[in-house]
Amino acid sequence: MRGYVVRLLLAIAAAAFGVVSARAADCGDSADGFNEWLASFKQVAIRDGVSPQVVDAALNGVAYQPAVSAHDRSQGFGQSFAVFSARHATPALIKKGKTMLLAYAEPFQKIEQRYGVPAPVLAAIWGLETGYGGDLGAYPTFGALATLAYDCRRAEIYRAELVDALMIVQKGLLQPGQMRGAWAGEIGQTQFMPSAYLKYAVNVEGGGGANLMTPADALASTANFLRGHGWQPGAGWDEGQPNFPALLEWNSAPVYAKTIALLADKLAQP
Template sequence: MKRFFSLFSGLTVACATLAAPAVSATDDFAQCKTRLAAKAVSQGVAKEVVDNAFSTITYVNRVIELDRSQPEFVTTFPSYYSKRVTNWRVSKGRQLMQKHWPMLTRLQQKYGIPPHYLVAFWGLETNFGGYKGTMPVLSSLATLACDERRSTYFTGELMTALKLAEREYLNPANMVGSWAGAMGHTQFMPSAYYKYAVDGDGDGQANLWDSEADALTSAANFLNNLGWNQGTRWGREVVLPEGFDYRESGYGNRRSVIDWKALGITQADGSALPDSTLSAYVVVPAGHEGPAFLAYQNFRVIMRWNNSEFYAIAVGELANQIAGSDGLVASLPDLPAYTRNDIMALQQKLNDEGYDVGKPDGIMGPATRSGIREFQLKHNMIADGFPAMDVMKKAGVKLAAGNN
């Protein structure tokens, strides 16, 4: 599953606990491969499966380049959202939901995941199977396993991928996906594939590349195991009252829907929120000039699939529109395309003025948002924690060319 850098999304990659080798100047890829092959056999993978797989595994320099690369520009919510929740994707999603309706309703009965959500995940992950990746998964994982940066994690994923090839009778040559090893219609990493994949079409194999039934059934099983709350939505777009204290936003400020209602928050069309005791928190992904959302428990479940608030909103809104809604009520603001250096410069300015936001890294995490809020309060700005242009100017940040 993909990961995104964003203005409002600090991302992590889980680490396995397996010991793992790493390539150094005196320890080349061929030697690393030999040790990895021996490790796979020691973990119970049949030697003939290991020999067949490793005969095709090669070092992929492009994988290391992609692992080391960081985006030059920081993705804004309007840019992210508008590229993912599109009219085409909504229309295609509705067609596919109708096509697969009998199966999707069976999955809802068994796993509790509504059809429009499963189709939305499918659309976000691979454009409904239109692009599942082209990189050789085993070679990609071996390359990363033999690199010291995240060797332990990717060694574990490689071992699991080999066990998958054996269990599901997969041809290593057909195991293609993302540069980091995500696979199939739903872009499962090997560990998720091994644990949650389900044979949905009854052919005796859980094949997430070639079987839409397997992929959708596996997605439903995965979401169910992540804790999907049946009978509730992901969240909703809302309107915040005049003078809303944006320090009350974020996961750490959860209240019941009825409590948010009492504070003056309404639905996006101005109607009253329901009298619900469901726990929710306010998400403002583009600052006070953009849309606002109340996020429920299932929002956090979506983030367990991909730890990004932008992704969770996109999945939720795409699902809404596939199910027939008209989309966002609030308009998306035209935000500057800051570079990572711009954000690092702001972080340094905040540190210099006594707002401890940590080492400047160009990523908008909680500490940076808190620092911006305090800076905004001091300068009588709306304290939404968002690095708007007026914040940059007031802080004296010299922006990259084109953002001045």
Template sequence: MLATRRFALSALAALGAGPALAQPAGSFESFLEGLRAEARRGGVSNAILQNALAGLRPNDRVMELDRRQAEFTMTWEQYRDGRLTPQRIDRGRQMVAENRALLESIEQRFQVSSRVVVAIWGLETNYGSFTGNFNVVEALATLAWEGRRASFFRSELLAALKILDAGHVSVERMRGSYAGAMGQPQFMPTSFNRLAVDFDGDGRKDIWDNKADALGSIANYLSRSGWQGGERWGREVILPAGLDESSLGRENRRPLGEWSRAGVRQADGSPLPMFDQPAGIVVPRGGSGQAFVVYQNFNVIRRYNPSDFYALAVGMLADRVA
């Protein structure tokens, strides 16, 4: 999955007719000179700056991918079927079985569903098998210099240098997506600094090669985002004919019992539970097709990636790997 989804262009730009791109202000060398000075003021050592920035050049492939980003032209059905493959579901079940003790420990500590943790792991990097192979410092430096969202990427670059300075990972191993998302959870550097955990207690937060740290960090992210322990993310439902479409949407929450009285049913046709739990209804195609009643934990998943498609795919994968 990687971090491409976090930086969508407009639909027009996705068709190749986007707004004019900002031009870099000055040479790459002068950009690095200013960066070094700012990083030193932030406490980053000269040794790390020399190791991480020596010989750095803009990466043309990073700029090309940043300007393309066509993922958001997918329909819900294309998105769903491309991610909820039999292979990914089977692999997820295998990962749950192989890591049961670790997952139970993570769930106990953070009170976050281990199935959802595994589902995010599966969607982000196919259970750690594809974490991206871009030099994160090089990619972030390219994007910070290029001009589009320069301030955002400069902050991420400074955060990445602080991660290196803290000794959590080597310069050579700090690999990730073209947009700087790192490791098995695909954390941006600022998210790493806020939310990564040293779950196994070895003194390093290693989301690249340490499964305990990677999965524990995903759980901590969800926990700190407001995860409600013991509650579902949502469920697929059948909508009654004539339901007012203006009542739909994840933010238009009503007690679950009210939706039940309005004729909303579970996917198998059985009644919804008559609870007071607030819930919204998401129809990803828009007005037709699959529909889902979603709870607060759905919105928490969206904190990881602000996309209804993504949050639905995570929830559905979590249910299937159970």
């Protein structure tokens, strides 16, 4: 009887260890276990409604990206507003922004009429995010999102974003090879996360089927995002004014939102 009890206790301990091991294998901070996790995630995505063909097209060959993990652990807006804004709202960016306001005057006008977001605000976001489309980012979106979805820090958030990225492909909005952007998975001229892409993306005429790799659609979608987060047409956007909270919804770092407002102020000047 004692031997049975010992064996039973050992079996319980082994089962408990197996549960812990399975849980540990569900996330990690290195390439170890990533391929096994990705194989299981593919089945989760299929159960969530993504076709097997899309899953294979987007995720086959995806590898763990150590650079993405390193970025995620070193991010932050620790600089003062004066330092941060001086580095980003540069005279060169202001000069180019004024040129872009003229070059895209017609779509900017359409967008403001529909959403109430002035062109200088949209141009400021565009300039800060990608230098007016000059740098959309070089990270393969599915590799970046899969790496962050495997990371234990914010796995659930990024697993949802990874499924949304797959849905972008399934809806025919973009092909996997087109989806390259920032290390955190943002894509397009103004850097939308996949969930925001699906929710707020509109073409310049206000309809669906938007391609956020193109400036006009990205700017319209950015205006749609801001309007969806409480933007009040005709109101101010500087800190303390009615529309500053909408800028914080775009980027929750106050130093970044204040820099958007500053750059928009500069672009609005004659």
